[in-house]
Amino acid sequence: MTHVFQRQILADMPRAVKGDGIYIIDADGKRYLDGSGGAAVSCLGHSDPDVIHAIKDQVDALPFAHTSFFTSAPAEELADLLISLAPEGIEKVYFLSGGSEAVEAALKMARQYFVEIGENDRTRFIARRQSYHGNTLGALSVGGNMWRREPFEAMLMEGHHIAPCYAYRDMQGSESEEEYGLRVADELDAEIQRLGPETVVAFVAETVVGATAGVLPPVKGYFKRIREICDRYGVLLILDEVMCGMGRTGTTFASEQDGIAPDIVTVAKGLGGGYQPIGATLVSGKMFEAFQGGSGFFQHGHTYMGHPTASAAALAVQKKIQSRDLLSNVRQQGDFLEQCLLERLGNHAHVGDIRGRGLFRGIELVAERASKEPFDPGLKVHALIKKHAMKRGLICYPGGGTIDGVRGDHVLLAPPFIIEEPQVRELVDILGDAIEAALEEVL
Numbered sequence: 001m002t003h004v005f006q007r008q009i010l011a012d013m014p015r016a017v018k019g020d021g022i023y024i025i026d027a028d029g030k031r032y033l034d035g036s037g038g039a040a041v042s043c044l045g046h047s048d049p050d051v052i053h054a055i056k057d058q059v060d061a062l063p064f065a066h067t068s069f070f071t072s073a074p075a076e077e078l079a080d081l082l083i084s085l086a087p088e089g090i091e092k093v094y095f096l097s098g099g100s101e102a103v104e105a106a107l108k109m110a111r112q113y114f115v116e117i118g119e120n121d122r123t124r125f126i127a128r129r130q131s132y133h134g135n136t137l138g139a140l141s142v143g144g145n146m147w148r149r150e151p152f153e154a155m156l157m158e159g160h161h162i163a164p165c166y167a168y169r170d171m172q173g174s175e176s177e178e179e180y181g182l183r184v185a186d187e188l189d190a191e192i193q194r195l196g197p198e199t200v201v202a203f204v205a206e207t208v209v210g211a212t213a214g215v216l217p218p219v220k221g222y223f224k225r226i227r228e229i230c231d232r233y234g235v236l237l238i239l240d241e242v243m244c245g246m247g248r249t250g251t252t253f254a255s256e257q258d259g260i261a262p263d264i265v266t267v268a269k270g271l272g273g274g275y276q277p278i279g280a281t282l283v284s285g286k287m288f289e290a291f292q293g294g295s296g297f298f299q300h301g302h303t304y305m306g307h308p309t310a311s312a313a314a315l316a317v318q319k320k321i322q323s324r325d326l327l328s329n330v331r332q333q334g335d336f337l338e339q340c341l342l343e344r345l346g347n348h349a350h351v352g353d354i355r356g357r358g359l360f361r362g363i364e365l366v367a368e369r370a371s372k373e374p375f376d377p378g379l380k381v382h383a384l385i386k387k388h389a390m391k392r393g394l395i396c397y398p399g400g401g402t403i404d405g406v407r408g409d410h411v412l413l414a415p416p417f418i419i420e421e422p423q424v425r426e427l428v429d430i431l432g433d434a435i436e437a438a439l440e441e442v443l
Helices: 049-061 073-085 099-116 137-142 146-155 177-195 222-233 254-258 285-293 308-323 326-345 381-391 421-442
Strands: 016-020 023-026 031-034 090-096 124-128 160-162 200-206 236-240 264-267 279-284 351-357 360-365 397-400 409-413
Touching: 031 421, 049 308, 073 090, 073 279, 073 308, 090 099, 090 285, 099 137, 099 200, 099 236, 099 264, 099 279, 099 285, 124 137, 124 177, 137 146, 160 177, 177 200, 177 222, 200 222, 222 236, 222 254, 279 285, 308 326, 326 351, 326 360, 326 421, 360 381, 381 397, 381 409, 381 421, 409 421
Parallel strands: 124 160, 124 200, 200 236, 236 264
Antiparallel strands: 016 023, 023 031, 090 279, 264 279, 351 360, 360 409, 397 409
């Protein structure tokens, strides 16, 4: 019996009691290799002594000060560090408590920017199908996760959606990856023209799509065309890197690998690594100047934004990533993880695609490999994989509705940046066994 309103009401959840590097230990002493960082959060694992020490020091000094009255040293230093690493033109950081808050702030910031410069007719946002941008109502409105949207559809603001960049499913046999990317990016141009360029605020996209579609990296040239289209019509580009950012793909910001800079970028999960709740909305200097020279005020705010203890934790996480050059390990172990996945699952009759960047990988399951036909959604293959993985001591992040919100199964992997080769092998071995056990139940 519990009085906690769990997200999975009928599930009998094990009780986590201790962290040990990339492992979590439950109340019965069972160890779980955290192969997904929870939800791509725990980039430094669960017991980093330097981060824990930084949190304790900040609580001793000053646990909280409201940002209506004060700034704090940890928030200032963290902002300086983030801007030093940010894409070109990004100059200011607005701190929040998580990813949904970061996206919600980005939407309101983008809208108010156009109010500040006198373009009041811009009210519309365009995003992509099979995307996820958070669970607050604004973020849910622009998101393309149909399952999450459905119960609240009547409450959501109007959103507009174009196709995802989903090469495995949508690239035509006669196309190169680059040709496909340009074709699907041009859907944005068509949608802006359909709506009227003077009415569109921003295009919102995950640089690398996360949990909704099981890690979809963009093809070469896709985002450069997207950037060109946004610039052509004066539309802002908001990149959601809540899951894929802060080093997860091998560079601090995933967009570095696509050679573009957004107007706004949101981060969270790997920013604080789970040691404290924190997110951030980073904005261009050009946009900030419109606020500064206009109303001088952003009509938004939360009680715990810029929280000193959360900022101190995130600062310690980011310093540790830099001091240990962990992004090199992300790239190295990411390549090794891909190699191991291909060795174990690359020729599997029910594995259609293995994809991703760095330590951000997705495996798409299919009923029939040649036709790419998905499993019957009623079988809930993804849920069975999770069950068998947990039974064997592996935390992974399976999902359903990969293709269209109903059909398709995938597994997302996002292990901590500190993972080493033996642990990568352990992860893949357990995952392979869990997939086999799940499929034995349905075939």
